[in-house]
Amino acid sequence: MTEAGWVQHAVWWQIYPLGFAGAYPPRSDNPGGGLRKLLPWLDYAIEMGASGLLLGPIFASETHGYDTVDHLQIDPRLGGDDEFDELVAAAKSRGLRVILDGVFNHVGRGHAALGRDNWVRRGPDGSLANFEGHDSLVALNHAEPAVADYVSDVMKHWLRRGADGWRLDAAYATPAEFWATVLPRVRAEFPESYAFGEVIHGDYADFVTRSTLDSVTQYELWKATWSALNDGNFFELSWALERHNGFLDTFVPQTFVGNHDVTRIASRLTDERHVPLALAFLLTTAGTPSIWSGDEQGFRGVKEDRAGGDDAVRPEFPDEPAGLAPYGEKLYRLHQELIGLRRRNPWLHRARTRTVHLANQQFVYEAYDGDSSLVVALNAADEPAVVPGPGGDKVELAPQSWTVLGR
Template structure:
């Protein structure tokens, strides 16, 4: 086993960061991320178009979300689409499978009454093949009024129908022509329309596939109408900070940290996590990332982790490092689900929720209570939103790190091993969450003894 003591950067980042765009309220935001078509039991194939339980079903779960501790509801796609929501056919109409526009208005009002903001999912890289602008283009060719919204490839299929650029080769997802000012006008109008209707912001789907210059044209118009809107892009890889600077986004999704968390836990290699946290820290010079340990596009955390108790370690990291945290619905109940690369391969990670909490399995509630504990800690320490993280002690399966900002500091101790472990905790004075035996509290020699696969969040003399 490799063991390495690391010099503490005590007080690092105590002044926090200054962000040029992010609305002030985001500092306190913790989102519950829901994929509405799955949550409400709608048919994701689109074969059955009748309204099911709709958004009214989600409205019935808002009190559950409030008890969890979140203060925001991040929705997957809700607009009229052919199948799974990402093949939109009308951005100005809520999908009938979800109950239509009235159901949206009722959900926003109910959420607002409980102090919950609503984030919408904007699919503006592409549209579905059944979108009226595309069907008329296929019918009328270059003379169609909105033919310029799409990008012809210059060839035709076996049936002689001209081909157009698509999203990552998916024939049902037709890419928009982002250099066309009319497309920028249309997207800006859509975003402003739903912000006018009560949304607090947008998650911009596949933002990595859209030229940054497009967002730089659209987003200032949105902000002029709604200065407090939160605008975050889905970005999987690449130079996150550079994209934020060029696009004008408030934030992007932190896939790099997501991957490092579960990979480090599975491999017993906390050096990977420590390295990812250094890179995460560097992003804070530009923006605060949109953080998560699960979402609608990946295998459930409880299925991904080889050791079930490591789910707690993943959640501890999410709630104690910088970021705007998101909890994917069902993860708070330790739901399992494997994403597969096939038609319908997302269904297992996008399940329906039952009529009410009493119908959830008993074994999930300890994980719910763990989420309550750690989200509560996060909400009581809002400075963690932009805190800098530094490694204090590092070994393959043991780690102590500190998170610090605004003159505040906590320590986090992780033990992945099947045996108890002693970890340095300089300056620790109390256990805020988790469990451990703190020794020589308040001194530079303080240490915490963690149980097998244990963890602790520790208050310090700086707090």
């Protein structure tokens, strides 16, 4: 494993800055608040228990940030270098680390790569190759050595400016060998930096091994979490945990119940009372977890497969936390409780999990690492349930509840 030791303690608060600041989608009555709009929220993140910010795209782009036109320039809608430096300094003064979103699989049509020999991929007829059918996203030619030079230089540039690591967008669409060329160059100067890739399907462990990434996104466990709760089928979640245990032999996955690309967990679950169970599961099992900004307040939003279909899950935030509606406070307090539990038990980062009791709507599991362990029980039913606890004792669970039975 290549990840730095500090990652064991990482809990990310993920933000999509363009949406958060009101800079995208564009509004004629609001130019957006820029990166400075994040400043009043740093203490909020700390109070929730987060140890770092996982930022969405902040570099100059044509629309939504994933169509980058200049990886060395802050998007003018978010400010400039001064605003970036101010945000990083304010975060670091509070002990918050900062991860940036690197979109290096493709670029916007205004990127200089389109005017350079062999920097972008073309079809047999000479037409520009794109990312998953999106003509505005031109695929880079990752077989061109100059592209690897460029990406490694960009990554090091922003690490020198204070970033702690990178989320690599659409890493699954980029050859693993490309990352294996780039990342050692970055680590030669920044051995403590962290890099994880967006990977949805496939052999996660094999991709990590071949790419030399520290980690990849754990979409299998995300899907099993909400699906098991919706279907009343904890057998699916138990099976996914066995897969998860196997990944830990190679790497520690980046885990989540929500992010900028999926329907919010409060909307995904057919019964909103299951949100605390999903969160309890996330924060008592292995991984490097992230909380999608707004999920801690119970925000709702459905992702749609259309132009602008991400907007509902990437809303503008108030100028400061005091502007939040009061209905989210209870869920925010639960995040504090569960993140606090995890921060007090950092061994959970690499913990294996074994099933203690399994039924359609009840799941008791033990997370363990060496001599440390937690036994966690989930009851997704509308009725009380009796389950085995530590030492064989019987424990009654309230309806729609979770609890830590022993440690």
